[in-house]
Amino acid sequence: IISIAPRSLGELFRNIPGIRVEAGAGESQNSYTVRGLPLVNGGSKYIQFQEDGMPVLEFGDMQALTPDIFIRADFNVGQVESIRGGSASTFASNAPGGVINLISKTGEVEGGSVMATIGVDYESYRTDFDYGGQLGNGWRFH
Numbered sequence: 001i002i003s004i005a006p007r008s009l010g011e012l013f014r015n016i017p018g019i020r021v022e023a024g025a026g027e028s029q030n031s032y033t034v035r036g037l038p039l040v041n042g043g044s045k046y047i048q049f050q051e052d053g054m055p056v057l058e059f060g061d062m063q064a065l066t067p068d069i070f071i072r073a074d075f076n077v078g079q080v081e082s083i084r085g086g087s088a089s090t091f092a093s094n095a096p097g098g099v100i101n102l103i104s105k106t107g108e109v110e111g112g113s114v115m116a117t118i119g120v121d122y123e124s125y126r127t128d129f130d131y132g133g134q135l136g137n138g139w140r141f142h
Contacts, residue, residue: 001077007117007126009049012073013100018084019047028069034084034097042066046097048088052104059094071102075113075130076142078105107132107140 006012010021010030018035024042032044040046042064049056049067056067083091084098092099112131118124132142 001073001080006073009068009071009073012080016080016082016100019082019098019100024066029064029066030068032068037097044068046095048092048095048099050092050099050101053101055092073102075115075128076104077102079103105130105132105142107134107142110134 001012004012004015006015008027008030010023010027010032013019013032014021020033020035020039022031022039024030029042031039031042032047033039034046037046043062043066048058049071051071056070057065081101081103082098086096088098089096110133112129114127114129116125116127130142132140134140
């Protein structure tokens with residue numbers, strides 16, 4: 001994820017083979033689909049987004065309410081898991097095309113990082129940071 005340096009979920013998900021992303025209104029409200037399925041304007045009708053195994057939205061094609069509004073590709077994302085095709089429907093409802101699951105960091109790796117980005121031709125300012133470690137007796141934080 002660090003080598004890709006995504007600013008949005010759309011930029012992160014474009015690197016998953018077979019996932020098609022079309023830009024919508026900037027960082028969010030993009031259109032997502034799986035190769036072979038039609039593209040829905042503003043949403044992800046055939047894909048379900050999950051965060052740590054929990055659905056972000058049960059239906060990804062509601063008018064002006066897309067799943068990528070509620071989650072961000074930031075430093076707290078440890079890895080991305082995806083399942084494409086018909087077998088995805090056995091892992092989530094309303095997801096015949098695929099499931100994309102963002103797995104959060106858990107504090108197993110101690111330390112942290114900070115990153116600041118500034119848009120040159122447009123006013124976009126963003127600061128990402130994370131920190132994790134051990135609390136003791138098997139407890140961790142991130």
